[in-house]
Amino acid sequence: MYILGLTTLGDAAATLISDGDVVAAVEEERFSRVKHHSGFPYRAVDYCLAEAGIGIDQIEHVSLYWKPWILGHKARQAVRSLAISPAMFAARVDRGVNQISQSYLGMLRYPRLIRERFGPSDFKFHYLEHHPCHAASAFLVSPFERSAILTMDGTGEATTTMMAVGAGTEVRPVKRIKLPHSLGQFYSAITNFLGFDMFAGDEWKVMGLAAYGKPEYSDFLSRRVLSIDGPDSFRVNVRVLDHHLAKRYRFSEEAERELGPARRPGEELTERHYNIAASAQLVLEDVVLHLLRGLHQRTGEENLCLAGGVAFNSVMNGRIIDESPFRRVFIQPVAGDAGCSLGAAYLTWHGLLGKPRRYRMRHAYFGPSFDSDACRRALQSAGLSFETLPDDEMLPRVARLIADGAIVGWFQGRAEFGPRALGNRSFLADPRRSDMRELLNQKVKLREWFRPLAPSMLEEASEEVFGRAHKDPFMITVLDVDPSQRGRLPAVVHVDGSARPQTVERDTNPRYWSLIRAFEAITGVPMVLNTSFNVQEPIVCTPEDAVRTFSNASFEALVLEDHLVLRA
Numbered sequence: 086m087y088i089l090g091l092t093t094l095g096d097a098a099a100t101l102i103s104d105g106d107v108v109a110a111v112e113e114e115r116f117s118r119v120k121h122h123s124g125f126p127y128r129a130v131d132y133c134l135a136e137a138g139i140g141i142d143q144i145e146h147v148s149l150y151w152k153p154w155i156l157g158h159k160a161r162q163a164v165r166s167l168a169i170s171p172a173m174f175a176a177r178v179d180r181g182v183n184q185i186s187q188s189y190l191g192m193l194r195y196p197r198l199i200r201e202r203f204g205p206s207d208f209k210f211h212y213l214e215h216h217p218c219h220a221a222s223a224f225l226v227s228p229f230e231r232s233a234i235l236t237m238d239g240t241g242e243a244t245t246t247m248m249a250v251g252a253g254t255e256v257r258p259v260k261r262i263k264l265p266h267s268l269g270q271f272y273s274a275i276t277n278f279l280g281f282d283m284f285a286g287d288e289w290k291v292m293g294l295a296a297y298g299k300p301e302y303s304d305f306l307s308r309r310v311l312s313i314d315g316p317d318s319f320r321v322n323v324r325v326l327d328h329h330l331a332k333r334y335r336f337s338e339e340a341e342r343e344l345g346p347a348r349r350p351g352e353e354l355t356e357r358h359y360n361i362a363a364s365a366q367l368v369l370e371d372v373v374l375h376l377l378r379g380l381h382q383r384t385g386e387e388n389l390c391l392a393g394g395v396a397f398n399s400v401m402n403g404r405i406i407d408e409s410p411f412r413r414v415f416i417q418p419v420a421g422d423a424g425c426s427l428g429a430a431y432l433t434w435h436g437l438l439g440k441p442r443r444y445r446m447r448h449a450y451f452g453p454s455f456d457s458d459a460c461r462r463a464l465q466s467a468g469l470s471f472e473t474l475p476d477d478e479m480l481p482r483v484a485r486l487i488a489d490g491a492i493v494g495w496f497q498g499r500a501e502f503g504p505r506a507l508g509n510r511s512f513l514a515d516p517r518r519s520d521m522r523e524l525l526n527q528k529v530k531l532r533e534w535f536r537p538l539a540p541s542m543l544e545e546a547s548e549e550v551f552g553r554a555h556k557d558p559f560m561i562t563v564l565d566v567d568p569s570q571r572g573r574l575p576a577v578v579h580v581d582g583s584a585r586p587q588t589v590e591r592d593t594n595p596r597y598w599s600l601i602r603a604f605e606a607i608t609g610v611p612m613v614l615n616t617s618f619n620v621q622e623p624i625v626c627t628p629e630d631a632v633r634t635f636s637n638a639s640f641e642a643l644v645l646e647d648h649l650v651l652r653a
């Protein structure tokens with residue numbers, strides 16, 4: 086039985102499952118080449134059907150990650166606007182009505198639209214609530230039979246934070262926190278206060294900056310903006326700091342009195358900005374740890390599943406693993422809304438249809454792949470000369486290139502689902518070079534110097550590097566590097582001595598594992614630096630994307646499956 090899960094507004098994506106196994110999952114942005122693509126994921130659905138070799142008529146259920154008739158989202162925003170200023174309120178209502186007609190209410194037309202575009206089919210269409218989809222995206226593919234679940238994002242229909250208990254095939258919500266109390270929107274407000282663009286997903290930048298600051302403003306933020314409220318709740322005071330205000334770069338007097346003036350985009354970053362970022366990060370972490378203590382008390386569960394965009398905060402995740410009362414933690418690597426397409430499909434398979442669980446998510450390689458011939462054609466039509474090599478020559482050769490300082494665009498197998506490149510669409514480089522972070526960020530990826538870079542390492546080496554066993558195939562947790570190791574890995578160890586590793590298993594990605602092994606054989610270092618293969622656009626998807634990126638950017642080598650291109 087085939088079930089199609091859909092995310093359609095920001096981070097549009099489709100996931101196809103067959104009898105409870107993931108067949109395909111991909112974000113629309115990988116095809117449209119527009120980051121965080123918003124709209125119906127036509128091409129993602131095309132790809133899912135093609136990957137399975139089926140037509141839409143073989144789909145029995147289509148499940149959407151949103152209930153459009155819960156209008157809490159827009160209605161509450163409008164009420165908040167009224168509290169701000171009548172002029173803004175009028176503008177907001179205008180925009181709100183437009184958005185509703187174009188999108189939320191437009192969802193009611195999806196069943197018809199799908200049949201018009203993809204052909205006749207008898208599928209049943211389900212509208213599922215947003216946070217249960219997030220919850221399902223983690224718990225129902227986790228290794229746990231039972232678990233507490235916490236989902237946190239900017240907002241769903243009205244809910245921003247949900248606590249639930251997962252047991253067997255069931256996800257049972259036990260508490261919902263609603264707008265305007267939103268951890269995601271708090272972080273977005275800070276993102277904008279610091280002159281970044283939350284619509285471009287710049288929240289990563291705040292987390293990156295936080296490592297350079299001291300939490301000098303955490304008192305003010307925790308007292309006046311994001312405060313603990315009862316044993317398992319929090320509140321956000323949007324009169325002091327609100328992300329809707331931030332869109333116009335107008336902040337409350339109190340916020341600017343306490344934090345200093347908001348930074349305009351492009352303005353120089355100073356220590357004060359680092360300190361604001363560090364403070365927001367600390368307050369977020371403290372509140373989430375508080376929620377988790379409450380959730381643990383309330384449920385008595387030993388396991389924890391996390392999803393929702395806030396669960397991308399890998400520094401927070403590191404503290405959760407070390408400090409929360411839960412013993413084991415599973416974090417959905419596609420924690421943002423794209424992952425809701427997967428959650429919607431599983432919520433249907435288990436929650437609605439009651440099918441037993443057996444699937445566990447061990448990797449995220451669910452996107453398109455291209456064989457050697459397709460890669461060859463892309464190279465030939467770009468007029469690039471290349472060598473075609475068997476792996477026993479290719480892998481030592483690439484390892485040597487990296488060890489000699491080359492940055493390599495590495496393209497193989499199925500594309501990753503989610504925002505992390507995990508060794509199939511990655512830039513690879515030498516973690517031992519102290520200038521590599523600056524080189525990659527500023528010369529290749531054309532982005533801020535402070536963006537942290539992370540290693541992909543042999544799973545077997547985690548004891549050596551971190552002083553303890555660690556397994557994270559999804560690169561979603563930051564932890565401290567053993568002090569004896571820090572000096573030799575300057576490109577991937579953050580200023581505070583931590584790193585965000587991907588542990589690579591031989592079973593799940595044997596070719597990538599072997600490449601790292603080959604690098605270790607040359608250098609004695611069991612890891613390579615890995616960052617996503619893209620320059621100012623979504624991660625490359627096709628060989629043509631990779632070739633275009635190679636032609637326009639400055640890095641030394643490109644590997645497309647078994648073909649190697651060296652920059653002349």
Ligand SMILES: [Fe+2]
Binds near residue numbers: 215219238240241
């Ligand atoms: Fe969400």
